[in-house]
Amino acid sequence: MSEQSHFIRDIIIADRQSTKNGGRVHTRFPPEPNGYLHVGHAKSINLNFGLAKEFGGKCNLRFDDTNPSKEETEYVDSIIEDVRWLGGEWDGIYYASDYFQQLYDWAVQLIKSGKAYVCDLTPDQVRENRGTLGEPGINSPYRDRSVEENLELFARMKAGEFPDGSRTLRAKIDMASKNLNLRDPIMYRILHAEHHRTGKQWCIYPMYDYAHGQSDSIEGITHSICTLEFEDHRPLYDWFVEQLGIHHPRQIEFDRLDLTYTMMSKRKLLKLVQDTYVNGWDDPRMPTISGMRRRGYTPESLRNFANGLGVSKTAGITELALLEYHVREDLNKRALRVMGVLRPLKLVLDNYPDEQVEYMEAVNNPEDASAGTRKIPFSKVLYIEQDDFREDPPKQFFRLSPGREVRLRYGYFVTCTSVVKNERGEVMEVHCSFDPASRGGNSPNGRKVKATIHWVSAAHAMDAEVRIYETLFTKEDPNDVSPESTAGQDFTANLNPKSLEVISAKVEPSLTGASPGSRYQLERMGYFCIDKDSSADKLVLNRTVTLKDALAKIENKAGGKK
């Protein structure tokens, strides 16, 4: 199973052959600490760390912390934890803020060479002078200040003599450029804010465009991989390092990950958290790395997913099904099997001795013989899944129904003899007779049954709270707010009211003491993971993902035909 090649790998291979950078490969993963990492970042992490590893190079974890008003230490900590969990092995942790002094010195150098100037225009005036997509901008009246004046003003900006927004340092490039990023872009703005690392040491902060390339350069980055929206910034990235005459990393852009039914905008994820549409950044419904970890995803599954994505410049949208495929594949290999009944229906074996308890042997993981077996208590009164019984079974339904025989997994063959209903006509109890010759679920005489269902002994089962998750949004594109819907509607209108369902389930007693984070397959129901909200007397399970469900598919189709 070799990885597919892609254009970035091809570029790196070509660069190594050309002895550019001395054959070195050095990448970086540069998040801004203004939120939690999400599955989209996993793609970038996988790419940057993966390429470095593949070519015997290095990858830095660098925080792009140039905007103190949005950044927090909490985010730095979570990002480090998430990158580590995903398996990223960084050469070092760096911060753009470590380079503030060097960046400042370089700015002075650009002023001296006549390539930068202090501009006194207000934000509104800057915007007006910038021109439009179709028309050129006009030069700032401060564009031709003398080097001396610029030097003095810039020093005073740094010294804190001016209020926020009153002045900027701009690169002197071309106000008529077709590329708006080249119309004398702002390099520094005044921000009297407390930075999470440098405190109040600085009151001027470099803009992304001025800080990023130079930070890459300082770290000796060879390939600066970023997402497509920075394509238009590349000429500016190149311009700065060329003017400065310093090491010139190559910026390469690729398409960011977009997933159906998933919101990737950090800003909007923040809104979900702040307005409590979800229970924090690590809510298992969130596409954040921490949310997915809590939900039960494994780092391997995320890595395999990211690896299988491919890298291109086509801005597309990946189906959520691909992600689910990778979790199932990984969990199938490693998750221990266990029986649990999500929506219990009482099943009574009329011909089973009242007080008898037998211990049935069950396989822990059919995919892994070394996982061994365990004993599960079996008795006269059991719980089975409500969905596994139908009084009037449709043609394709093979499970339990009046008169029909099925197998209780690892238990016995049982035949439904009668049902007990309440006054509303709902089935409250199912009565069966069992075949003593079928102990363990073995066919006594070659007799076949079409279904095997799971169960739990009523007297021995543990109660568990199970959290069933569906997609957070009802639409493939959460941002698709139909125009007819009243103005003011935003993506929250597409929130799925059924994204979380909490139910009381019955699980086999072997789950006693299961530790938070451990993952299981509840046979026939899906993969689950023990939530951190669990306590000694209360087990809480998150459903990571369902198993593929052939019956559901059949029924959906039948229902769809109507």
Place this chain on the structure above:
RNA sequence: UCCCCGGUCGUUCAACGGUAGGACAGCGGCCUUUGACGUCGUGAAUCGUGGUUCGAAUCCACGCUGGGGAGCCA
């Protein structure tokens, strides 16, 4: 209106002038003490029009179409 980048099965990625292939999804068998897993099979695509060429998904031109771009955000 201007600039940049794209357009290959439903989705995603490959094919780098020489047989359009994989994965997921779909469909249909087989297997099955999980309607799971596994396994076998199957349908399904080069945006259009010209041109270059023995030969074009690939090169060129024009058109169509999608994404990005006018933060003192990153």
